Amino acid sequence: xxxxxxxxxxxxxxxxxxxxxxxxxxxxxxxxxxxxxxxxxxxxxxxxxxxxxxxxxxxxxxxxxxxxxxxxxxxxxxxxxxxxxxxxxxxxxxxxxxxxxxxxxxxxxxxxxxxxxxxxxxxxxxxxxxxxxxxxxxxxxxxxxxxxxxxxxxxxxxxxxxxxxxxxxxxxxxxxxxxxxxxxxxxxxxxxxxxxxxxxxxxxxxxxxxxxxxxxxxxxxxxxxxxxxxxxxxxxxxxxxxxxxxxxxxxxxxxxxxxxxxxxxxxxxxxxxxxxxxxxxxxxxxxxxxxxxxxxxxxxxxxxxxxxxxxxxxxxxxxxxxxxxxxxxxxxxxxxxxxxxxxxxxxxxxxxxxxxxxxxxxxxxxxxxxxxxxxxxxxxxxxxxxxxxxxxxxxxxxxxxxxxxxxxxxxxxxxxxxxxxxxxxxxxxxxxxxxxxxxxxxxxxxx
Ligand code: HEC
Ligand code: HEC
Ligand code: HEC
Numbered sequence: 001x002x003x004x005x006x007x008x009x010x011x012x013x014x015x016x017x018x019x020x021x022x023x024x025x026x027x028x029x030x031x032x033x034x035x036x037x038x039x040x041x042x043x044x045x046x047x048x049x050x051x052x053x054x055x056x057x058x059x060x061x062x063x064x065x066x067x068x069x070x071x072x073x074x075x076x077x078x079x080x081x082x083x084x085x086x087x088x089x090x091x092x093x094x095x096x097x098x099x100x101x102x103x104x105x106x107x108x109x110x111x112x113x114x115x116x117x118x119x120x121x122x123x124x125x126x127x128x129x130x131x132x133x134x135x136x137x138x139x140x141x142x143x144x145x146x147x148x149x150x151x152x153x154x155x156x157x158x159x160x161x162x163x164x165x166x167x168x169x170x171x172x173x174x175x176x177x178x179x180x181x182x183x184x185x186x187x188x189x190x191x192x193x194x195x196x197x198x199x200x201x202x203x204x205x206x207x208x209x210x211x212x213x214x215x216x217x218x219x220x221x222x223x224x225x226x227x228x229x230x231x232x233x234x235x236x237x238x239x240x241x242x243x244x245x246x247x248x249x250x251x252x253x254x255x256x257x258x259x260x261x262x263x264x265x266x267x268x269x270x271x272x273x274x275x276x277x278x279x280x281x282x283x284x285x286x287x288x289x290x291x292x293x294x295x296x297x298x299x300x301x302x303x304x305x306x307x308x309x310x311x312x313x314x315x316x317x318x319x320x321x322x323x324x325x326x327x328x329x330x331x332x333x334x335x336x337x338x339x340x341x342x343x344x345x346x347x348x349x350x351x352x353x354x355x356x357x358x359x360x361x362x363x364x365x366x367x368x369x370x371x372x373x374x375x376x377x378x379x380x381x382x383x384x385x386x387x388x389x390x391x392x393x394x395x396x397x398x399x400x401x402x403x404x405x406x407x408x409x410x411x412x413x414x415x416x417x418x419x420x421x422x423x424x425x426x427x428x429x430x431x432x433x434x435x436x437x438x439x440x441x442x443x444x445x446x447x
Contacts, residue, residue, distance in 0.1 A: 027116035030106065032098035035090050035148070041141035049142025052135055054280045056128065056201040060272040061085050070143070071151035076122050077229070080215065081158035083122040091148035105136045109178055118168035121215065129178035130200035175216035194291025197284060207233035207269060223295065230436040231268035232374050234365050237295030241368045248293035256285050264359040265392050268377060336412025339405045343397060367418035372410055372426065376433035379406065398437055403430050
């Protein structure tokens, strides 16, 4: 009897919880509108929206390889399956042509499409929710004044039950608590602008913050380092593993030019980020650098502890550990050092200038990082030439270097050059990086 009552109460509670979840899960459609004429938006708004779209990387995610700009269809591999970005040009059938400003703003702030369906957080609305009304209006003006493109995104490839969008209501209940940006009155305008952009549109934490098993960012470990497309997004701020602490000026240069003498070059998924920021307003990028620099360097690292200061000509003498490694006596020569001498030293062992001169590897975060993945990616993919401007070039060694040579090389770089304990399980790491770098995998992902 008593047990029956308990069961009854439990059932009642579950029904109530389910009802509450459904109420939370249910959102109505926002009425379609006639696509507004591009001429109905003022120039200033459109131009402002264009710069905000650069900071938000809209084009990077919403353009498929070889596809039309902003027409969607880019495959985004996630630990759960593949999600395709959608068409955000103003085409009424396949894009957002029927979306009012209200519908667009709701998508950016609440992760719901016009019809009220939940959107996957591969679309970083958990950051975009901070965007002000004014900025959303400008972004809307920019998007709605593009040429409409007819393009349907391929269906997502997700397993049950993640393929059911209603499940996202539960995810949001647990992990998504949007609030408008609250300026810190004690800080200056640049700091507040920088924080607004870094936390919001620029969604830096989407890659640089670790995620839990359900794919949500662990906000208490913000910028402790994350993962993106088989690359490590290195820790930032006080978590940084950089050999020379990042200064505001260095961050500003790296974010704008994609390269900085003490830190090297932005590669992998960081490359499109800096390419976009190169065309964004200089003040906004400077504000982001200002904010990031205020997050502090880890204790106990001073610039002099890891590298000698630049000499009068601005050249930084190679670090002591590096020189010892390079001038080690021939008798004790390790295989790794021989591989390095044959394959890498011509560029990384001298002060050759760009585009072929590589950074002093002893300074590179790739050697100091917890995992060898970025170093392996760089060796396997190289640094391809980019057209138009003088940019660093490095050949790839995917075909010319076997696993044994690579293992020896990584051991040498990690232990002798960076003076760090050996990376564990190198053969597994090499195999994983080779699989991801193989052209067949890439063609599959870009489909
Ligand atoms: C990291 C990748 C990424 C970035 C950056 C990104 N998006 Fe998206 N966006 C997506 C994905 C993936 C979807 C589809 C989500 C889904 O199907 O649930 C999406 C969906 C949308 C939608 C909903 C469209 C629809 O038809 O449902 C809008 C609107 C949108 N994005 C606008 C933007 C804007 C504006 C920016 C730049 C400020 C931007 N996105 C940047 C990945 C991204
Ligand atoms: C799409 C994922 C992604 C986004 C978004 C992203 N990053 Fe990165 N970031 C990376 C990856 C991956 C690396 C490592 C690149 C490499 O190995 O060259 C990196 C490297 C960096 C570094 C160099 C760290 C070091 O110690 O060498 C800085 C600084 C940085 N990012 C800042 C930012 C800022 C600021 C933003 C936001 C404006 C941002 N990132 C957005 C993926 C991302
Ligand atoms: C033809 C010249 C050349 C050769 C050979 C070469 N590199 Fe590079 N490498 C570069 C250039 C240029 C860059 C990008 C500029 C920079 O990082 O300063 C680069 C960048 C790198 C980086 C990224 C550094 C950072 O943090 O930005 C790593 C790691 C690296 N190379 C490792 C190697 C290894 C290991 C080899 C040998 C297997 C090698 N390189 C051979 C020219 C070369």
